[in-house]
Amino acid sequence: MCKQSPIWQIVFGVLPVFLAVLIAAMLVIAVDRDPVEVVTNIWEGAFRNTKSFAGVLNFWIPLTLVCVGLTVTFRSGLWNIGIEGQILIGAMFASWGALYIQLPEALAPLQIAIEIALGILGGMLWAGIAGALKVWLGVHEIFGGMALNSIASVWGIYLISGPWYPEGGSAQQSAPFSKVALLPGISDDWPVSLLALVLTVMALIIVPLILNRTRWGLQLKATGKNQRSALLLGVPINTVAMSSFLVCGGLAGIAGAYRTLFTYGSFRPLASGGIGFLGLLVVLLASTRTLWIPVITFLFAAILSGSTRLRVAMQLDASLAQVLQSTLVLLFLLVGGLRQRFEARSATPVEPEAAQPPVQTRAGGEVIAP
Numbered sequence: 230m231c232k233q234s235p236i237w238q239i240v241f242g243v244l245p246v247f248l249a250v251l252i253a254a255m256l257v258i259a260v261d262r263d264p265v266e267v268v269t270n271i272w273e274g275a276f277r278n279t280k281s282f283a284g285v286l287n288f289w290i291p292l293t294l295v296c297v298g299l300t301v302t303f304r305s306g307l308w309n310i311g312i313e314g315q316i317l318i319g320a321m322f323a324s325w326g327a328l329y330i331q332l333p334e335a336l337a338p339l340q341i342a343i344e345i346a347l348g349i350l351g352g353m354l355w356a357g358i359a360g361a362l363k364v365w366l367g368v369h370e371i372f373g374g375m376a377l378n379s380i381a382s383v384w385g386i387y388l389i390s391g392p393w394y395p396e397g398g399s400a401q402q403s404a405p406f407s408k409v410a411l412l413p414g415i416s417d418d419w420p421v422s423l424l425a426l427v428l429t430v431m432a433l434i435i436v437p438l439i440l441n442r443t444r445w446g447l448q449l450k451a452t453g454k455n456q457r458s459a460l461l462l463g464v465p466i467n468t469v470a471m472s473s474f475l476v477c478g479g480l481a482g483i484a485g486a487y488r489t490l491f492t493y494g495s496f497r498p499l500a501s502g503g504i505g506f507l508g509l510l511v512v513l514l515a516s517t518r519t520l521w522i523p524v525i526t527f528l529f530a531a532i533l534s535g536s537t538r539l540r541v542a543m544q545l546d547a548s549l550a551q552v553l554q555s556t557l558v559l560l561f562l563l564v565g566g567l568r569q570r571f572e573a574r575s576a577t578p579v580e581p582e583a584a585q586p587p588v589q590t591r592a593g594g595e596v597i598a599p
Contacts, residue, residue: 237571245560253553262543271550274538275531283421287492289523289530290422290429291316291484295508296515296522297432298480303512304440305473306453311359311374312481313505314381315352317498319482320489321385322351324403324496327410327489328393337409341424344410345486352482353475355381360474364467385498393496403496412491422491425483432480437519449473481505510558516565529554 254264275285295312302309309315326344359377362368388403395404414420440446451459452469460466488500511529515521536550 237568245557245564248560249553249557252556253549256549256552257545260545262545266543267539267545267549270538270542271532271535273535275535279418280420281534283419285527285530285534286421286426288534289527290425291487291492292504292508292511292530293429293523293526294432294480294484294487295504296511296526297436297519298477299508299512300515300519300522301436301440301449301473302477304446304449304453305470306456307363307370307470307473308509309356309359309374309474309477310371310509311355311377312477312508313501313503314374314378315355315359315478315481316485316488316501316505317378317381317385318355319348319352319478319485320496320500321381321388321485322482323348323486324393324406324489327406328403328496330410331407332409334409340409341412341490344490345483348482348486349479350482352478352480352485354478356474356478356481357471360471363474364470382498385496385500389496389498401497402493405495406490410490411494412487414491422487425487425491428483433519433523436476440519445469445472507554510554514558514561 257264257267274281276282295316299309299312323344326340326347330340330343332340355377359370359373362373363370389401393403395402412422412424415423440449448459448464448469451462451464452466456466459469484504485500488502488504489496493500507529511522511525515525532550532554539545539549
């Protein structure tokens with residue numbers, strides 16, 4: 230296959246963005262609105278002040294954690310559709326710690342560490358069930374993941390309508406967590422959890438290094454490319470699959486804990502907020518290029534956070550941003566397929582070299598001329 234020219238690389242990279250913006254502009258014009266005004270309002274909604282920018286970061290943190298985890302399962306060739314349920318179970322476990330473990334204020338760091346550890350445990354537990362269904366019972370991870378997502382959602386509704394039903398409240402969220410149980414923000418002007426931000430940056434650095442520089446990462450890649458070949462090479466594909474699920478579930482559990490311990494300050498049955506499914510789209514868009522994940526997640530977080538201003542300023546539904554994101558992902562996949570076909574047609578077959586006579590040597594290593 231021939232190497233693609235830089236011009237065509239730029240064309241195939243810019244074309245999906247241009248088409249997605251064009252389609253979104255046509256939708257805005259169809260409802261008699263100005264596309265430039267829409268972009269301006271989204272920008273102001275995301276970056277007009279420090280609190281707006283903090284809102285972008287507060288969505289970027291859990292989305293990025295989820296996407297980093299999904300790169301692990303994608304590397305092993307697994308579609309972890311159950312990521313949404315893993316976020317929710319992680320949120321449940323962390324919420325249990327916030328509601329029932331009451332340490333003194335002097336031990337607030339220990340309280341938060343326990344809650345985050347419980348969130349990791351919950352995410353790993355739910356991911357481990359999906360992995361066990363896949364590895365030992367032969368249930369495809371897509372079907373098993375969707376079933377586990379539904380079970381997690383039903384469980385969350387049961388908790389806030391039963392054991393966690395707040396006194397004098399409604400069946401939409403649990404009682405608010407105590408101040409000791411909440412993740413602290415940097416300041417009033419920067420309501421962002423520094424601990425969660427550090428954990429996210431560490432995940433962005435450590436996970437790609439593990440995937441690209443360790444034996445386990447090589448085993449993940451071999452399993453994802455061809456399970457049969459990996460098995461013949463001695464790769465324990467079942468162990469690799471389970472470990473990828475557990476790592477992804479742990480990161481999803483941190484994301485769920487963050488949503489309850491900082492974003493909401495209480496448990497909600499929809500604490501995941503569709504972040505898992507959005508993360509699947511982001512990883513499809515980034516493919517194996519992990520360095521692009523924080524950039525894409527920041528772009529998506531900015532669009533979603535800024536789109537809340539559309540309802541107030543222009544009487545437009547904020548779902549317009551989701552239409553733009555979904556269209557962008559779809560067009561990237563379509564253009565990616567066109568690029569592969571273009572590369573295949575542009576490839577020139579390599580002519581086999583002329584057969585050379587075998588080289589003969591004497592005992593001392595001297596070459597005998599043919």
